[in-house]
Amino acid sequence: MALWKTDQTFYPSPRMAMQGPPEKLAFVATFNPTPQNGKPDAMCVLDVDPASPTYASVVGRVAMPGVGDELHHFGWNACSAALCPYAPHPHVERRYLIVPGLRSSRIHIIDTKPDPRSPQVVKVIEPAEIASRAGYSRVHTIHCGPDAIYASAMGSPSGGGPGGLFLLDHESFDVLGQWEVERGPQYLGYDFWWHLGYDVAMTSEWGTPDMFENGLSLERLVKGEYGHRLHMWDLRRRRHLQEIDLGAEHQMALELRPAHDPTKAYGFVCTVISTKDLSAGIWVWRRVEGNGKWEARKIIEIAAEPADPDLLPPPLKQFKAVPPLVPEIALSLDDRFLYVSCWGTGELRQYDVSDPLKPRLTGSVRLGGIAAHAPHPKGGALNGGPQMLEISRDGRRVYITNSLYSAIDAQFYPEGVRGWVAKVDVNPAGGMALDPNFFIPFEHERAHQIRLEGGDASSDSFCYP
Numbered sequence: 001m002a003l004w005k006t007d008q009t010f011y012p013s014p015r016m017a018m019q020g021p022p023e024k025l026a027f028v029a030t031f032n033p034t035p036q037n038g039k040p041d042a043m044c045v046l047d048v049d050p051a052s053p054t055y056a057s058v059v060g061r062v063a064m065p066g067v068g069d070e071l072h073h074f075g076w077n078a079c080s081a082a083l084c085p086y087a088p089h090p091h092v093e094r095r096y097l098i099v100p101g102l103r104s105s106r107i108h109i110i111d112t113k114p115d116p117r118s119p120q121v122v123k124v125i126e127p128a129e130i131a132s133r134a135g136y137s138r139v140h141t142i143h144c145g146p147d148a149i150y151a152s153a154m155g156s157p158s159g160g161g162p163g164g165l166f167l168l169d170h171e172s173f174d175v176l177g178q179w180e181v182e183r184g185p186q187y188l189g190y191d192f193w194w195h196l197g198y199d200v201a202m203t204s205e206w207g208t209p210d211m212f213e214n215g216l217s218l219e220r221l222v223k224g225e226y227g228h229r230l231h232m233w234d235l236r237r238r239r240h241l242q243e244i245d246l247g248a249e250h251q252m253a254l255e256l257r258p259a260h261d262p263t264k265a266y267g268f269v270c271t272v273i274s275t276k277d278l279s280a281g282i283w284v285w286r287r288v289e290g291n292g293k294w295e296a297r298k299i300i301e302i303a304a305e306p307a308d309p310d311l312l313p314p315p316l317k318q319f320k321a322v323p324p325l326v327p328e329i330a331l332s333l334d335d336r337f338l339y340v341s342c343w344g345t346g347e348l349r350q351y352d353v354s355d356p357l358k359p360r361l362t363g364s365v366r367l368g369g370i371a372a373h374a375p376h377p378k379g380g381a382l383n384g385g386p387q388m389l390e391i392s393r394d395g396r397r398v399y400i401t402n403s404l405y406s407a408i409d410a411q412f413y414p415e416g417v418r419g420w421v422a423k424v425d426v427n428p429a430g431g432m433a434l435d436p437n438f439f440i441p442f443e444h445e446r447a448h449q450i451r452l453e454g455g456d457a458s459s460d461s462f463c464y465p
């Protein structure tokens with residue numbers, strides 16, 4: 001049924017979104033790392049309201065109908081992008097979670113109404129439909145756009161490439177087809193985002209499914225075969241514009257975080273590991289004034305930390321060091337603070353990026369880590385490390401999960417990642433502190449992405465400053 005007024009969780013601008021009410025619930029995708037036991041993955045509902053008697057606990061759960069999905073990234077069916085002037089959809093509402101299985105390629109449509117604590121699976125899109133209509137599989141990232149639901153896929157149904165994007169209808173959830181009209185040199189896929197004010201999209205690179213489903217290949221890393229490029233696209237014409245090569249030593253260019261202000265033409269991307277020295281990098285892309293081209297520059301380098309080989313998993317013993325392994329970054333809605341997950345060393349970093357070319361380190365928290373196992377007051381010594389991040393709309397809270405991907409978890413944490421969700425509280429002037437009372441363990445599951453009730457800092461895009 002069409003809404004008589006716009007969904008109140010849609011905001012024209014990031015500034016207005018920051019003034020919205022604080023979240024009281026969060027949704028987290030959990031997966032079963034041993035699907036041979038027949039237990040499905042689940043979407044769990046977390047109570048994140050400090051005034052609630054069930055604060056920092058799981059208060060709802062819906063199991064997936066199949067087994068072995070490996071729930072990973074997911075998104076909303078609609079968000080603030082529905083208010084954009086060139087493709088408005090003011091009658092839709094933020095109601096359904098679009099939840100793909102990265103390993104199974106199934107997409108689950110989960111209804112969070114009428115009771116968000118009791119979400120229900122109302123539709124499943126099978127991998128055969130995605131393959132036949134779009135030619136893709138291994139669905140990864142979901143974003144609600146002005147005109148449709150956008151989804152990225154890591155490769156083809158055979159496990160090779162290319163990876164790319166496809167679209168779902170906002171309301172029926174039908175697979176509409178492949179997004180690219182002219183692909184150009186793009187072959188590897190991973191994340192995607194856009195600058196709506198400039199009609200430009202960008203995509204990043206990891207690898208095809210046969211390059212990561214059984215874990216990372218050291219040989220392919222050394223050869224520079226994993227992704228290390230950004231691709232810029234004409235968003236409306238769906239055509240490739242420009243390739244930006246970050247250099248083959250900078251392996252796995254993953255999460256994209258464009259400025260939330262649609263008048264700003266820059267953003268951030270992380271590279272997981274350097275084959276030169278095991279460091280990780282954070283890069284800025286930006287539009288070059290005058291010629292319409294785009295460029296990228298490394299602004300942060302995070303070094304590996306020396307470690308006793310006896311504390312390291314087999315892939316790292318020879319190096320006698322722990323690489324930071326940065327798979328995730330997150331940007332606050334005011335474009336001020338960038339958060340960086342160092343999954344290998346167990347560090348969460350906060351940088352002031354008010355000047356994106358001159359970042360300042362303003363905070364650090366340690367949880368888990370390959371060698372350190374830094375503790376939480378309520379959880380003791382932890383493994384895994386800060387991985388997926390979600391920032392509240394007001395920028396005051398950052399939620400953290402600790403699993404990367406089952407096959408890669410096993411390589412770097414062979415003892416088995418024990419799942420958890422934690423939270424840090426942010427000082428508006430800079431700095432952050434661990435919330436000692438917020439810790440949610442998962443005994444037989446691993447938590448990956450979190451979405452917040454009413455939207456968050458990585459779910460929505462805006463057309464007004």
